[in-house]
Amino acid sequence: MKFIQKSKDFHQKYPNLLIAIFFISGFLFDVATLGQVDEFGNFLGHTIYLSLLILSYVYLEKEYKKSWLQKFSEYQRDIFHFLAxxxxxxxxxxxFKSSSLSSSGIFIVIVLLILLANESPLFQARGSLIKLTLVQFCISAYFIIYIPVLIGFIGSFIFFLTITLAAITLPILLQRLKHPATNESKIISAAMSVFLIIGYFTNILPxxxxxxxxxxxxxxxxxxENSYNLYSESSFTNFFGFSDTSFKAQPGDSVYVFARVFAPKGLSEKLYIQWEKWDKIWKISDRIPLSIQGGNTWGYRAYAYKKNYTNGFWRAKVMSSDNREIGRVDFSISSVPEKKREWTIDVKD
Structure with a gap:
């Protein structure tokens, strides 16, 4: 009993500190345990959470007559934000795992700000409209993440199918339940769709x-047969696992880019390695197609190489079929005279 009382006293004295502790602990727990996007446990857990979140919102302002339900209603707001x-x-x-921070960093910051705001008591005390927006964002994110996993394809058609389903789900549900926020839901879902479509075409959506x-x-x-040997010049940076990002090109050298790309089970996709060189602006030099098949936990291995190049700053970007950046590597190329070299060989199984 003393422990319970001390806990209550601590909660009353340092409410914001406890919120921060639980938030950080929960986030780190998710980082450690969440696994890959195609794991059934993640899909099931997020489906249950989303269903309960919608249910929690629908009955958020409901007044209960039975005493035990009245007691439950005191914690409804906390339950809602816990699920969110x-x-x-x-x-x-x-x-974050799917983002290239250089292109999708803005979207990641927005998601993290929403996540942090959800933990704020000031945000939690806001009215129904904020909570409705939060629910709509969660629905949209859920469909964006899991529909490609379930269908096995990505691309513009799948994206717009996803956005359409996400936009109509909550308004239809609220309308059928004759919920007072039905009209607001239609406006918010439309605004959310516009925001995500802009994010898609500006490549900030991972x-x-x-x-x-x-x-x-x-x-x-x-x-x-079952591995790749990656050769880089022996140097101080290789000791720390870096590749040849300062590429010293001797006559006859080709520049190789190796990538390991994760795709969910059952997903087939054509990717591209896009070579770009800086010449006042980034100019595309080559675009090499790669066909990948999902299902490998460690990622599908692929590489491309380039024989024709000039000195300067380069980058190689892994692009999806709908022209969204998945990842990149920046490097420089400089010509050097021919001489004997020592190699560091990195074996990728």
Whole structure:
């Protein structure tokens, strides 16, 4: 009993500190345990959480006559934000894994700000409209992440199908229940759709469920039966696992880019390695197609190489079929005289 009383006293004295502790602990727990986007446990858990979140919102302002339900209603707001926080932290991790921060950083920041705001007592005290927006965002993120996993394809058609389903789900449900926020839901879902479509065409929306787990630049790649040998010049940076991002090109050298791309089970997709060179602006030099098949937990291995290049700053971007960036590596190329070199060989199984 003393422990319970001390806990209550601590909660009353430091409410914001406890919120921060639980938020950070929960987020770190998700980072450690969430796994891949195509794991059934994640899909089931997020489906249950989303269903309960919608249910919680629908009955958020309901007045109960029975005493035990009245007691429950005191915690309804906390339950709502707990469910929203659980969804947002998982979605934030999936978006982060699929993002190239240089292109999708803005969207990741927005998701994290929503996640942080959800934990704020000031935000939680806001009215129904804020909560409705939160529910709509969670529904949209859920469909964006899981519909490609279930269908096995990504692309513009799948994206617009996803946005359409996400936009009509909540308004139809609220209308059938004759909920007073039905009209507001239609406006918010339309605004959310516009926001996500803008994010899609400006490439700030990460290409979930794809993600680049590894990418690097090398002097040579040898494909063996079950592995790849990646050759880079021995240097101080190689000791720390970096590739040839300062590429010293001797006569006859080709520039190789190796990437390990995760795709969910059953998803087939054509990707591209896009070579770009800086010449006052980034100019596309080559675009090499790669066909991948999902299902490998460690990621599908692929590489491309380039024989014709000039000195300067380069980058190689892994692009989805709908032209969204999944990952990139930046590097420089400089010509050097021919001389003997020592190689560091990185074996990728």
């Amino acid at each position: 926080g659980g969804l947002l932290s998982g979605f934030a991790i999936f978006f 290409p979930v469920p794809l993600s680049v787990k590894e990418i690097g630049v090398y002097h040579k790649i040898v494909k063996l």
